[in-house]
Amino acid sequence: MTDDAITLHPIGTIATPFQTLDACPRNGRQPDPPPQCRVRLLPEFAQGLRSLDGFGHLILLYWLHRVRAPKLLFTPPFDTEERGVFATRSPARPNPIGLSVVAFDGFDGPDTLLVRYLDCLDGTPLLDVKPYLPSTDAEPDARMGWLGPHRTR
Numbered sequence: 001m002t003d004d005a006i007t008l009h010p011i012g013t014i015a016t017p018f019q020t021l022d023a024c025p026r027n028g029r030q031p032d033p034p035p036q037c038r039v040r041l042l043p044e045f046a047q048g049l050r051s052l053d054g055f056g057h058l059i060l061l062y063w064l065h066r067v068r069a070p071k072l073l074f075t076p077p078f079d080t081e082e083r084g085v086f087a088t089r090s091p092a093r094p095n096p097i098g099l100s101v102v103a104f105d106g107f108d109g110p111d112t113l114l115v116r117y118l119d120c121l122d123g124t125p126l127l128d129v130k131p132y133l134p135s136t137d138a139e140p141d142a143r144m145g146w147l148g149p150h151r152t153r
């Protein structure tokens with residue numbers, strides 16, 4: 001692995017009802033109903049949330065901090081064939097960055113966001129918050145490769 005390491009600083013913490021890895025859904029759309037979660041920003045970043053109130057969905061990037069080691073090849077639990085990690089949404093990646101598109105239900109105070117459709121452990125470090133823009137981010141007809149036949153919400 002190259003040694004040009006990058007330093008990331010969490011901007012906050014994600015609070016979810018999922019206390020163990022086994023309790024986490026495979027993706028945020030599985031739980032029905034989806035639990036409301038809290039995204040708490042560190043006070044020094046809270047002013048960066050200004051004007052977020054008008055968006056209905058957000059993209060959250062977070063650090064999957066309990067990943068032990070990346071696996072470049074593995075057989076997903078619901079599959080029979082070995083897949084490359086970059087063809088999956090597995091957490092066991094060289095840079096374990098999690099990404100979720102979440103429903104934004106508003107603020108709970110100046111530095112806390114109420115969201116739904118998350119799949120991460122309680123206490124997961126938050127890396128970034130971005131507004132979800134259907135005009136540029138949505139591809140409802142995108143092909144889903146090997147995942148096509150397995151897709152469950």
Ligand code: SAM
Binds near residue numbers: 066099
């Ligand atoms: N939605 C994200 C994405 O697509 O990047 C994550 C998908 S990954 C399949 C979700 C799984 O990651 C959960 O079911 C759980 O097993 C694991 N996970 C959740 N939070 C984690 C954390 N903080 N550290 C390590 N693994 C985590």
